[in-house]
Amino acid sequence: MEAGVLRQNIEALLFAAGEPLPVETLLAALSLSGPLERAAVEAALESLALEFPAGGERGIELVRLAGGWAFRTNPLCRTAVSALFELPEDSSRLSAAAMECLSIVAYLQPVTRPQIAEVRGVNSDSPMRTLVDRELITEVGRSQSGGGAVLYGTTPRFEAIFGLAGLEDLPPLEGFALGEEQKDELRRRLGLLATPD
Amino acid sequence: MRPLELDLDVYQGPFDLLLSLVLKEEIDLLEVPLFEVIAAYLDEMEDAGVVGYWDEMTEFLLLMSLLLEVKSRLLLPKPPAGFEEELTPEEARDQLLARLFEYSKFKAAALGLREMGETNAGCLMRAPASQKRRRVAPLEDIVGTEDAMSLREKLAYLVENRRPPDTSHLALIKVELQRQIRIVRGMLARHRRFSFNRVFGSEPPLVQALSVFALLDLLSRGEVRVAQRELFGDIVVTAGDVGKTA
Numbered sequence: 001m002e003a004g005v006l007r008q009n010i011e012a013l014l015f016a017a018g019e020p021l022p023v024e025t026l027l028a029a030l031s032l033s034g035p036l037e038r039a040a041v042e043a044a045l046e047s048l049a050l051e052f053p054a055g056g057e058r059g060i061e062l063v064r065l066a067g068g069w070a071f072r073t074n075p076l077c078r079t080a081v082s083a084l085f086e087l088p089e090d091s092s093r094l095s096a097a098a099m100e101c102l103s104i105v106a107y108l109q110p111v112t113r114p115q116i117a118e119v120r121g122v123n124s125d126s127p128m129r130t131l132v133d134r135e136l137i138t139e140v141g142r143s144q145s146g147g148g149a150v151l152y153g154t155t156p157r158f159e160a161i162f163g164l165a166g167l168e169d170l171p172p173l174e175g176f177a178l179g180e181e182q183k184d185e186l187r188r189r190l191g192l193l194a195t196p197d
Numbered sequence: 198m199r200p201l202e203l204d205l206d207v208y209q210g211p212f213d214l215l216l217s218l219v220l221k222e223e224i225d226l227l228e229v230p231l232f233e234v235i236a237a238y239l240d241e242m243e244d245a246g247v248v249g250y251w252d253e254m255t256e257f258l259l260l261m262s263l264l265l266e267v268k269s270r271l272l273l274p275k276p277p278a279g280f281e282e283e284l285t286p287e288e289a290r291d292q293l294l295a296r297l298f299e300y301s302k303f304k305a306a307a308l309g310l311r312e313m314g315e316t317n318a319g320c321l322m323r324a325p326a327s328q329k330r331r332r333v334a335p336l337e338d339i340v341g342t343e344d345a346m347s348l349r350e351k352l353a354y355l356v357e358n359r360r361p362p363d364t365s366h367l368a369l370i371k372v373e374l375q376r377q378i379r380i381v382r383g384m385l386a387r388h389r390r391f392s393f394n395r396v397f398g399s400e401p402p403l404v405q406a407l408s409v410f411a412l413l414d415l416l417s418r419g420e421v422r423v424a425q426r427e428l429f430g431d432i433v434v435t436a437g438d439v440g441k442t443a
Binding site: 018070071074082088102107119171186 | 260290293294296297298299300301302303304305306307308309310311313314316317318319320321322323349350
């Protein structure tokens with residue numbers, strides 16, 4: 001398939017989809033296979049992404065989301081878009097407890113409820129139910145060791161709502177660690193750091 | 198008394214409370230009125246009429262008792278050397294600190310995640326209006342899929358896109374009591390007397406049954422008389438005295 005036509009077809013597919021399409025889906029739709037064709041599709045996607053850059057001048061942008069590619073409105077147009085359409089639910093409607101559980105599942109998955117309770121120091125069944133109801137997390141299996149406890153993981157919907165191309169897009173957890181100064185301060189205030197007599 | 202506002206829906210647990218008490222409010226443990234915190238917490242629980250929050254309460258009390266111990270160690274002279282316990286207070290405190298450090302990472306990550314969500318919430322994807330017209334994945338794409346999430350998605354897709362079952366291959370039997378009554382009346386108007394088997398004998402069982410109901414209905418109105426010589430034998434239908442209007 002000629003490069004221009006390929007690009008045109010991919011653009012049409014992404015427009016019609018209304019959800020992130022993985023490269024595999026695009027290949028299948030275009031009856032293509034093999035590494036060369038895959039490279040061609042990826043090149044076409046990159047070229048389209050240059051034309052519809054995130055936060056660029058166009059009203060729509062092409063982004064990598066939840067393991068695929070998707071067209072969506074430019075966030076710069078949020079006000080206009082929200083005047084006519086309901087924007088997807090945003091995470092500000094989740095309680096702080098639910099957000100904590102969500103971040104623990106995102107980073108430690110697959111993870112059990114007791115493990116989450118251990119990290120938070122509090123029973124977390126209620127916020128976990130909320131997250132399951134909102135399809136941000138889901139059961140992904142049973143723990144082999146922990147008496148068959150349910151293991152939880154995040155869903156593609158989670159990645160789509162938080163604008164992640166994939167889980168590897170999550171900022172490193174260690175970046176959120178307390179600084180040494182804060183740690184020392186905490187130690188000192190808890191009386192663990194010998195204060196000079 | 199230090200006001201302690203605890204909303205159970207947003208109650209972040211003892212670690213959160215400790216972090217905000219000790220770090221954000223910048224107070225030393227020696228100054229934290231632990232008794233008041235505990236009393237306020239229990240009052241709050243009682244006022245809210247809360248029962249069944251034992252997990253939260255026990256964690257809270259556990260943490261507070263740990264803090265009390267830590268605090269008393271600060272106030273009291275050090276114990277004589279060689280005094281050993283299963284878990285020394287120092288080890289207990291180190292564990293507590295390690296858990297606090299670990300927890301604080303996720304607390305901060307949750308804030309970061311919320312920001313990402315808010316940034317992303319300004320974008321709208323085309324409503325999947327044409328989703329219903331999307332072709333179902335070929336069977337070979339679905340079978341042998343070991344990835345539970347993928348399987349779940351595909352099942353969800355099938356459920357979302359389900360259509361009413363195709364019944365075009367089923368012949369619709371159009372039969373109703375009123376229609377059978379009309380037929381019987383018509384037969385009687387023309388013939389005054391007819392054999393049930395000859396008229397309805399070749400009809401499907403459902404039609405035959407409804408025709409019998411029609412006869413019973415007309416019989417009760419006096420429009421027909423029926424005679425049957427033997428069990429399961431033919432029924433001879435004759436016009437009754439009433440209802441010659443048909």
